[in-house]
Amino acid sequence: MEGSVKSLIEAEEEARKIVEQAQQDKLSKVKEADTTAQQVINLKQQAYEKTYRAEESKVRSISYCTERRRAQRPEGSGRCSGEGYGAN
Secondary structure (H helix, E strand, C coil): CHHHHHHHHHHHHHHHHHHHHHHHHHHHHHHHHHHHHHHHHHHHHHHHHHHHHHHHHHHHHHHHHHHHHHHHCCCCCCHHHCCCCCCC
């Protein structure tokens, strides 16, 4: 009888260790998944920011060219002042 109680206590202790290890493994995997997700987010954010800067540069370039053209035209000439397409 004494041997069966002892083996029961040992089995219970082993089960407790297995549960602890499973909890630690789960926590480790959650942290790893969080780190991986954050890396993916950072990479996507960098790509979006790069695309944004490229588009912003294009828009600024177009805007700059348009402003230069407006400044070079005499007042009242060209499409910028309402003349041009459809105007008589």
